Amino acid sequence: MSDDVQPTVAEVRAAVEALKAALDRHLDAIENRAGDDDPSVYTAFEALASAAESYDELLYDRYDEVTPFEVPAGDGAPEYLGPEDPEAISVLIRRDYTVVEPERLLAQARRAAEGDAEAGESVNAAVAAVFGEYEPDEIAQRHKEFGLEEGDSTLWVCAAEPTEPGEWLDAPFDQADPQLALCRFDMSLVFEDELGALDPE
Numbered sequence: 001m002s003d004d005v006q007p008t009v010a011e012v013r014a015a016v017e018a019l020k021a022a023l024d025r026h027l028d029a030i031e032n033r034a035g036d037d038d039p040s041v042y043t044a045f046e047a048l049a050s051a052a053e054s055y056d057e058l059l060y061d062r063y064d065e066v067t068p069f070e071v072p073a074g075d076g077a078p079e080y081l082g083p084e085d086p087e088a089i090s091v092l093i094r095r096d097y098t099v100v101e102p103e104r105l106l107a108q109a110r111r112a113a114e115g116d117a118e119a120g121e122s123v124n125a126a127v128a129a130v131f132g133e134y135e136p137d138e139i140a141q142r143h144k145e146f147g148l149e150e151g152d153s154t155l156w157v158c159a160a161e162p163t164e165p166g167e168w169l170d171a172p173f174d175q176a177d178p179q180l181a182l183c184r185f186d187m188s189l190v191f192e193d194e195l196g197a198l199d200p201e
Contacts, residue, residue: 007058015055022051037079081179082159090160092176094153095140099123101147105130108146152188156181 022044029044056067099105102123109126112133113119119129130139130146143150158180168175 007062009062012058012062015058019051019055022048078178080181086159088160088162089182090158092156092158095136096151096153097143097148098151099147100149104147155185157183
């Protein structure tokens with residue numbers, strides 16, 4: 001970090017106070033937990049990890065020093081509580097994009113809509129035209145051609161109950177339960193590895 005954006009002494013001091021408070025909350029959650037899987041303990045752990053990381057970064061940026069401990073990252077996956085042999089599965093995918101070149105997106109939309117002027121009038125209309133014409137996987141592979149920049153993405157494969165056609169279409173994402181995830185694949189710039197696969201097995 002350059003000198004002109006160094007954290008202040010007060011910011012480092014605030015970070016260490018936040019770390020102390022997070023330590024107290026973590027211990028309090030452990031001492032008062034309701035069972036082995038009390039979510040308050042997990043929440044307190046995540047908050048402690050975040051506070052420790054923040055303090056460590058500010059300490060290094062300001063004083064070129066580090067803390068003598070390292071917070072384990074964990075596997076990020078909650079305990080699987082679904083059936084051993086599910087009768088059905090649901091594949092849930094989320095991909096985030098930033099529109100970095102709107103004009104390119106608008107041009108692609110006009111081509112996709114065979115010259116329909118309305119498709120290229122706004123980003124909203126262009127997105128509808130592009131995603132109506134191309135498969136999401138194709139857009140993911142060719143995102144730069146559409147003026148898009150990839151953000152984080154995640155794919156969950158979850159145990160599910162067999163359903164009738166159209167049964168869940170009015171609220172398709174209400175049943176995304178992490179504890180039914182058989183496996184999960186995340187892609188994000190925050191990971192050292194480009195792909196992280198979290199498998200309870």
